[in-house]
Amino acid sequence: MYIDDTADECSRMDMSSDDDDDFHYGYHHHAHPVASMKGKEFDDGRFVVNHIIGEGAFGVVYSAKDIGKRPHTRLREKSATEVAVKKFKKSKYQGSYTRADVDVATRREIDILKELSPHDNIIKYVHDFMQRNKMYLVMESMTCDLVSLIDDFWEDSKAPMPKHVAKHITYQCCSALVYIHSRDFVYRDLKPANVLIKFENASDNQAYAQLNKRALLDRGTTIVVAKVCDFGCARKLGPNTSKDDPSPSWPHPADVMTARIGTQWYVPPECLIGTPYPDPSYPGKLVYSPYGVGIDMWGLGCLMAECLNGEILFEAYSENDQLRKIQDLLGCLTVKQRDMYTRSPYTYQNLPAPSHRPTGVRGLFGYCLNTVEVSFLKSLLSIDPSHRPNAATALGDDVWADLFDDET
Template identity: 25%
Template sequence: MQQNQSYTKIKCLFKGYAGKVYLIERRSENDPPNKKHTPLVLKRYYRKPSDPQDHTQLNEYKFLSTLHHPNIISFIDAFTEKFEYKKCLCLTMEYMAPLHELLHSINDKQLYIFKELCQALNYLHNQNILHRDIKPSNIFVTAEGQVKLGDFGISTQMRDFMTPQTCTKNYRAPELFFGLKEYDASIDIWSLGCTLVELFTGKILFDGRSEIEIMSQIAELLGSFNESNWEGVSSLPMYLEFVNEKQPKLPKVLSQLPKNIQPLVDHMLRMNPKERPNIKQVLEHLNEMDIQDCSTQLASIAQNAMSASNKIKFQQVI
C-alpha cells in the first residue's frame, strides 16, 4: 500500500470462508476535508499457514496482474496486512454492481450481457485458462455499463490433472461431481449455460442444497446418467447412476427462453462434455444475432444499485 494513503471502510459487502469483501474509500494525506471519494472494493483473504507469504503469490493476484481485457476486472492495489492477529492478503479494485443483484432489472439486455461475458471467457480459453467459477455473483457491471468477469480465486492454467472439487456446486458440470480430473474448458461452458438460463428466468437452474440433490435435478432435466445417454460415464471415478423415469424437463425450461437461444442452451447443457460447444462456437452463434449495445442502459441500472448499497456509511480505518 502506498504510504500516503489509507482505506476507510464503508460497509461489509460479503463474508465468506476465505475472508471478507468491503466497500471502501481511498484517502490521501493531502485530500481536502470535503473531497468526494470514489468507492472501491477491498477483498481481504485470511491467510492460512499453507498460503503464500505475500500478495504476489496469491492465485487471484497472479491472474489479474497478467490478464488485460475490457471484460475482465483489474485490481488497483495489492498488499499484505495484519488484521485481528492474522496476516491477510488484500486486493483493491473498482466498485461494481454484482450481476446477481440486477437480474430483475435487465429486461431485454440479457443477450448483450451474455455476449460480453463470452468475450471474456474466449480471452481466457485462448490462453488455456479455466475460470472454474462462472456464475452471476462473479459477473459485474461498472458505472459505465461495462460487463466484467471477476473472482479468479480458483482459476487455473489448464493441465493434465486438476481437482474436480471446484466451481460452486449449483453451476458445477456433472463430470466434476463424478470425480473427473482430466477435464477441459467444457466445464466453463456448462456454468455459462446455467448462467444464461438464470439471466432470463431470474432463478438458479439447479438450486439443490447438496451435491446429490443437484445431480438428481440434472437427471430430471436431461435424463438418467447411464451409458446410453453418456458413453463412458460409468468408468468415471465417483460414478453413481441417477435414474429419471419421467420425461426430461429440458423442453419445459427451454420454452421459457427466446427461441433464438434455445438451441444454444440445449448444446451448452449437454450431459456429455464432448458434446458441448467451445466458446468460439458460442460466439459464432451470438454473432449471427442482432444484439444491440445496451451499455448506456446498464450504466444507469448499475449506478442505481451501487447508490442504494452505498447509502449507509460508517467510518472505520482499515
C-alpha cells in the same frame, strides 16, 4: 492442467451460492452495520473505508476511497476514486503471511487477475499490498453483482429481467471467457455471484438504488456492463491440454485437475460423477473424468438460464440430487459417465435415474426463446462436454445478431 494441492481453497465444492462460507465479492449483501469501520485506513492512508460490502470464510470486501499518497490528500477526498478492497483471511493451511511466503492460493488469485485484468469484461486490478501480515487486493468499484440484479427484477415486477438484458450480460461473460481461455486459463467457477454489474452512465448507477430496476433497464438508454471477478478457482491450462477442446478425452496425468471445484449448482456432470480411483486392471493408473474449458461453457449456460427465468437452473441438496435434476431436464448421462460412476469405489449410492421424461431446453424456455436461442442454450448445456462449443465459437454464434441490429 496442474494437479491441485491440498491447500487449494477451491478444491472444496460449495453446496450453495448463498452459503455464508461461500466467499464472493459480496455485492448483493447490504452494507455491514458496524459503523466503526467507516474511516478505517489501509496502506498508509491511501485507502479509506466507507463500509463493508460482504464477508465470507476466506475474506472481507470493503467499499473504500482511493485518495492516493499525496500531501494534504484529505482536501481531495471529494475527487477520490471509489474502489473495492478485499482483505484475505489467513489460510488454515499455512502460518502468518509474509511477502516472501504468502499463501499460495491468495497469491495465485492476485497474479491471475493482474494478467487478465486488461479485458473490458474482467474486473480491473488496481493494487495489492500487505498490512499486518494480511494480503489485500484492490479492484475497481462496481454497482452490484448479478445475483442482486436478478433478485431485484423479481422484487420489483415479479418477473425475470428482459431477454435482451439477459443476452447482453451472457454475451459479455462469453467475451471474458474467450480472453481467459486465450491466455491458457480455465475459470472453473462461473456463476451470477462472480459477475459484477455497473451501468455505463454514472447517473444510471445512482438511479439503480432509487428507481424501479425494470423501468431503468427498459427505458432504452441504459447500458449494462458485466465483469467477471474472483479468480480463486482459476487455473493455468497444462501444456498438453487444448484451450479449444471443451472435453479432453485423456489428458496427460500432469494436466489433471481436481473434480471437486467451484459451486455445485453450476458445475457440469463430468465434475459430479466421482473422484478419480485406481484402475483395477492397470496398477498405478487412475480412472477419472477429465474436463477442460467445457466446464466454463456449462457455467455460461447455467448463468444465461438463471438470467432468463430468475431461478437457479439446477438447485440441489446433494451431488446425486444434482445429477438427477440435470437428467430430468437434459436426459441421461453418457455411457462413459455412467460407467465411471457405477465402477467408482467412492460412490455410495446408485446412479440416480431421471424421474420423468426429460423436459428439454425447449420445454423449459420455449416460451421466451426462439429456435436459434434454444439451440444455442442447448449446446452450452450438453451433457457430453465434447458437444459444447468453445468460447470463441459461442461468441461468434448467430444468437447475438439482434444485440447489434442497431449498429448496422
